[in-house]
Amino acid sequence: MVVTTREKTLRAATTAPPPKKKRRSAAHRNDAPIAWLLIAPALAGFAVFFAYPTLRGLYLSFTEFHVLTEPRWIGLGNFRELFGDATFWHSLLVTIYFVTLSVVLGILVSLVTAVILHRLAVSATVRGLMILPFLISGVVTALVWSWMLDPQLGIVNVLITKLTGEPVLFFGSGGWAVPTLAGLNVWKSMGYNAVLIFAGLQTIPATIYEAGRIDGASELQMFRRLTVPLLRPILVMVVVLTVISSFQIFDIVQVTTKGGPADASKVLQMYIYDKAFGQFDFGYAATMSLALFVLLAAVTFAQLRMARADESDTN
Amino acid sequence: MRRRLSPGRVVAWAYLVIVLVVTIFPFYWIVRTALSNNYAMATDPSSLVPVDFTVGAFKRALGLASPAEAAAQGGSAASIDLLSALRNSIVYAVLLTICTVFFSALAAFAFARLRWKGRNAVFAVLLTALMVPQVLTLLPNFVLIKDLGLLNSFGGMILPTAFFSAFNIFFLRQFMLGLSNEIEEAAIIDGAGPLRVCFRIVLPMSAAPIATLALLTFINTWNDYLWPLLVTNDDTVRPLTLALAVFKQSSPQAALDWAGLMAATLVAALPMLLLFVAFGRRLVNSIGFTGLK
Numbered sequence: 001m002v003v004t005t006r007e008k009t010l011r012a013a014t015t016a017p018p019p020k021k022k023r024r025s026a027a028h029r030n031d032a033p034i035a036w037l038l039i040a041p042a043l044a045g046f047a048v049f050f051a052y053p054t055l056r057g058l059y060l061s062f063t064e065f066h067v068l069t070e071p072r073w074i075g076l077g078n079f080r081e082l083f084g085d086a087t088f089w090h091s092l093l094v095t096i097y098f099v100t101l102s103v104v105l106g107i108l109v110s111l112v113t114a115v116i117l118h119r120l121a122v123s124a125t126v127r128g129l130m131i132l133p134f135l136i137s138g139v140v141t142a143l144v145w146s147w148m149l150d151p152q153l154g155i156v157n158v159l160i161t162k163l164t165g166e167p168v169l170f171f172g173s174g175g176w177a178v179p180t181l182a183g184l185n186v187w188k189s190m191g192y193n194a195v196l197i198f199a200g201l202q203t204i205p206a207t208i209y210e211a212g213r214i215d216g217a218s219e220l221q222m223f224r225r226l227t228v229p230l231l232r233p234i235l236v237m238v239v240v241l242t243v244i245s246s247f248q249i250f251d252i253v254q255v256t257t258k259g260g261p262a263d264a265s266k267v268l269q270m271y272i273y274d275k276a277f278g279q280f281d282f283g284y285a286a287t288m289s290l291a292l293f294v295l296l297a298a299v300t301f302a303q304l305r306m307a308r309a310d311e312s313d314t315n
Numbered sequence: 316m317r318r319r320l321s322p323g324r325v326v327a328w329a330y331l332v333i334v335l336v337v338t339i340f341p342f343y344w345i346v347r348t349a350l351s352n353n354y355a356m357a358t359d360p361s362s363l364v365p366v367d368f369t370v371g372a373f374k375r376a377l378g379l380a381s382p383a384e385a386a387a388q389g390g391s392a393a394s395i396d397l398l399s400a401l402r403n404s405i406v407y408a409v410l411l412t413i414c415t416v417f418f419s420a421l422a423a424f425a426f427a428r429l430r431w432k433g434r435n436a437v438f439a440v441l442l443t444a445l446m447v448p449q450v451l452t453l454l455p456n457f458v459l460i461k462d463l464g465l466l467n468s469f470g471g472m473i474l475p476t477a478f479f480s481a482f483n484i485f486f487l488r489q490f491m492l493g494l495s496n497e498i499e500e501a502a503i504i505d506g507a508g509p510l511r512v513c514f515r516i517v518l519p520m521s522a523a524p525i526a527t528l529a530l531l532t533f534i535n536t537w538n539d540y541l542w543p544l545l546v547t548n549d550d551t552v553r554p555l556t557l558a559l560a561v562f563k564q565s566s567p568q569a570a571l572d573w574a575g576l577m578a579a580t581l582v583a584a585l586p587m588l589l590l591f592v593a594f595g596r597r598l599v600n601s602i603g604f605t606g607l608k
Contacts, residue, residue, distance in 0.1 A: 031429035042422035045478025053455035137538030
């Protein structure tokens with residue numbers, strides 16, 4: 001009821017000439033007031049919880065700010081601290097290591113899986129099962145794998161102990177922590193990426209493969225010479241998405257290793273969280289967030305540029 | 316139509332089976348552990364079926380087991396208030412999904428079906444949000460929610476994303492742009508105003524993509540961890556993801572009640588698994604769509 005009365009007044013107010021005579025979509029000419037009304041919530045949300053925080057984040061990165069007191073402007077102080085902060089550079093390296101493992105392993109496995117799903121014409125149910133890990137939270141992923149990889153009772157380590165006589169400390173040793181976390185990350189996103197790539201494969205016409213087969217190309221040759229170049233746009237997208245999400249990895253790290261042992265798996269987002277909510281050093285945490293953002297933007301931009309350069313090559 | 320069984324095909328099938336097992340096995344292992352007796356499990360950790368079958372772990376997770384009963388099955392003193400966490404997750408995910416999808420649909424309609432000055436410019440400005448990752452807005456948004464006095468409330472949890480989602484607006488606008496004009500124009504000729512066109516024609520015609528978006532938003536919110544971690548601090552609003560992590564971190568590593576934890580994990584993952592059974596096909600297709608935009 002409320003809506004209809006409001007609607008009527010609005011219509012009366014906005015459509016000055018009665019729309020009956022106008023038989024064109026130009027009847028929409030006076031839509032502006034209603035359009036602004038409809039986008040008002042989204043605009044407000046954008047301004048208050050996106051634009052304003054972004055600007056405030058920039059401002060905070062030039063201040064010393066401990067939440068309870070007002071921010072104090074210290075110019076480039078935080079940035080100077082950043083350059084001399086060994087832990088920051090260490091966690092940057094850890095993050096890059098994690099991202100590299102996640103991307104290389106993740107893309108390789110999901111690409112091969114997608115191609116096999118496609119070539120063997122496996123049913124849609126199997127594709128559906130593949131996305132199961134994508135549906136559950138990072139926390140559930142972290143919990144079930146820390147149980148399966150538990151040094152004493154975890155099924156994986158029970159098997160490893162039977163074979164080698166010694167369990168592997170997947171989360172507890174400096175060497176294994178990051179690869180294990182990358183493995184979890186790949187496990188969670190692999191099916192999703194495979195389905196994405198699969199959708200791309202379906203757009204490649206079958207005649208191309210028939211032509212390839214007539215020319216005597218083997219499956220492997222067709223994969224390298226036909227599938228990969230034709231899939232390039234979608235592969236680039238999957239890589240970019242994986243890079244962006246892996247750079248910001250947090251939940252599986254926080255639930256399993258908390259950055260340990262001895263900072264071995266302290267990814268950037270973990271360090272930012274520690275600084276902000278462990279030491280309440282919000283100004284410095286904002287500076288690191290900004291650094292992470294600039295890094296992400298640069299990497300994404302470089303990837304897209306490289307992808308475009310290659311594209312003109314193959315077409 | 317029988318295909319030859321070449322060595323390549325055998326290798327391909329073997330690879331696929333391995334990938335499937337690695338993908339599915341952890342889910343089975345959650346069920347197997349949740350139905351085991353936590354004490355007895357230590358004696359036979361590699362058993363593929365539940366050890367000393369019992370539903371005690373679920374009772375513990377739901378707070379239905381007496382302390383003596385819990386202790387007899389190796390439950391720990393740390394408890395997890397699963398039912399209130401479950402309620403919190405439902406409130407959080409349902410509220411946020413309704414708000415963000417509704418407001419995105421309104422905005423998408425204005426951007427796709429109405430003609431007004433500045434439309435493209437405003438749309439371009441809103442789209443910049445797609446390019447800025449969460450890292451940059453996370454801390455300032457926390458400070459904002461704290462200044463508004465909304466810490467540890469559902470309002471604080473949903474407010475930052477309730478009104479505006481660049482992806483949702485973009486996704487729905489793309490769909491609405493593709494709708495034909497005819498029905499809409501017929502309605503306009505019959506005297507319908509833009510709001511009536513929106514609610515009676517365009518939104519119903521967009522039911523399928525709206526449902527897909529609602530599904531994706533619900534899944535993302537249900538699984539969200541970092542934002543609730545920042546803005547909540549006790550059981551009154553804490554969602555399942557957090558309750559699980561807190562339970563794990565507050566128990567001693569050596570004497571962890573894995574059966575109870577896996578039972579709780581199963582409860583947390585169950586709504587997602589049900590959604591998967593009900594809408595699996597739609598989900599797979601929506602992934603394909605987001606990829607091909």
